[in-house]
Amino acid sequence: MISNFEEKTGALFGGLWATLTDEQYRDSVELFTKRAVANNFDLEWLNGKKCLDAGCGSARSSVALAMHGADSIIAVDVSQTGLVEASRRAAEFSQITFKQASVLGLPFEDSTFDFVWCAGVIHHTSDFDVALSELTRVLKPGGKLFLLVYGAGGLRWKAIKALRAIALDLGTAFIDEAILVARFPANNRKHFMDDLFVSVQKLTSFAELATKLPKLGYSEIHRWTGETFDHESNSAAQLEDIVKLERIFHAGLSLAKTVTECYLTQLAHQTATLYVEFARKAMNDGSISAAEIREVVIGEGNHRVVATKA
Ligand SMILES: C[S@@+](CC[C@H](N)C(=O)[O-])C[C@H]1O[C@@H](n2cnc3c(N)ncnc32)[C@H](O)[C@@H]1O
Structure with a gap:
């Protein structure tokens, strides 16, 4: 059912x-x-x-x-x-x-x-x-x-969460068109349409997952922490993904026809730009470690785990 x-x-x-x-x-x-x-x-x-x-x-x-x-x-x-x-x-x-x-x-x-x-x-x-x-x-x-x-933390999720309400008002057709105008490949289209429009998007801390799995009878919980081959590979790749959000709403500026669309695309574009600036600021902050930069920009990242049922 x-x-x-x-x-x-x-x-x-x-x-x-x-x-x-x-x-x-x-x-x-x-x-x-x-x-x-x-x-x-x-x-x-x-x-x-x-x-x-x-x-x-x-x-x-x-x-x-x-x-x-x-x-x-x-x-x-x-x-x-x-x-x-x-x-x-x-x-x-x-x-x-x-x-x-x-x-x-x-x-x-x-x-x-x-x-x-x-x-x-x-x-x-x-x-x-x-x-x-x-x-x-x-x-x-x-x-x-x-x-x-999905794991907790990171600037990208915060940017996405801030932009979802605006994207919802602009509508899927509008954002889809903006992604097309921004000339992103189809796999990027999937990534952003999913993130901006899916109804539920729960972020889970690893601590939460590590508590739940043993209670369900899992042992040997192996967390994949190796190379991800995607936007979470490193902070620069994550920044690039946030820049793509900025580019989508930049493309949206040229598509806006009504007064509301003009205001909403400007708001979304400025919001995305702010996150880009903060990610850059963290990455250029000489007083914090690489691990701290990662924590601010990527957060926990997606959790990939293999658990064995006892
Ligand atoms: C982000 S996609 C991931 C697809 C695939 N697992 C992959 O890694 O490429 C999420 C998928 O979950 C499906 N989905 C969402 N809710 C579901 C549910 N309650 N039961 C089964 N599939 C669901 C969606 O239709 C979609 O195909």
């Missing part, structure tokens, strides 16, 4: 995958391997495993799991449109099957999977804890859960 709320979230994401070029899609699949290697995850362990890709999006991780020898992968998502696009992308992998379902009520027996992969999903649901316990329920004892959730 998929609620209206989840359907709305799915509808936002469902339309974001189709515009990825083949090369961008391939790169997104490769990220799985690069990150696993950078974090000493034993890819050979996947051989013959029964996997769930929970909130599969474009199915990039399902494809990677298949390429690394997983025996079967069930890819679920709330978005029917997204699943159609995902099945097209994964057409050559017969080990992947798709199903429309929510992580808040997974249609599987207890202890079904050896590996549950859930990246960037449960922080968008209406109940983070229910989602986490569902993922745990369907995992076999001794099985592994990979979880990616």
Whole structure:
């Protein structure tokens, strides 16, 4: 059963995958391997495993799991449109099957999977804890859960949170157009449309996660702290991402037609500029350490953890 709320979230994401070029899609699949290697995850362990890709999006991780020898992968998502696009992308992998379902009520027996992969999903649901316990329920004892959730802190999230209310008033079509005018590639479009419009965007401190997982019966919680290969790689990359927000609203200035749009785009542009200036200020502050700069600019960054169910 998929609620209206989840359907709305799915509808936002469902339309974001189709515009990825083949090369961008391939790169997104490769990220799985690069990150696993950078974090000493034993890819050979996947051989013959029964996997769930929970909130599969474009199915990039399902494809990677298949390429690394997983025996079967069930890819679920709330978005029917997204699943159609995902099945097209994964057409050559017969080990992947798709199903429309929510992580808040997974249609599987207890202890079904050896590996549950859930990246960037449960922080968008209406109940983070229910989602986490569902993922745990369907995992076999001794099985592994990979979880990616947004971490706390950092200037980028503060900029996003400050801009979301303005973006909401300007509307998805307006921002989509501004992203086009700013000439960002399709993978950036996904990134910013998601961040500016998704209904729920829960940030979780690592302390919170580290308390929750053992209570659900997880041991051996391995935090991936290696290279991320994205905007959280280092403070300069994060700054670049905040600059992109400034560029989106700069492009918006030229698209504004009504008085309200003119005011809102100016407000958003000045807001984004302020965050850019503060990120630069922190990065050029000779009196603080590199770790402190990172803490101010990136904060905790996304948490990627692999936890084993006892
Ligand atoms: C940020 S995308 C991540 C997609 C994919 N895991 C990846 O790493 O590329 C979030 C995905 O979660 C899906 N989603 C959101 N709420 C969900 C729910 N309650 N159950 C299942 N999928 C959900 C969205 O439709 C979207 O495809």
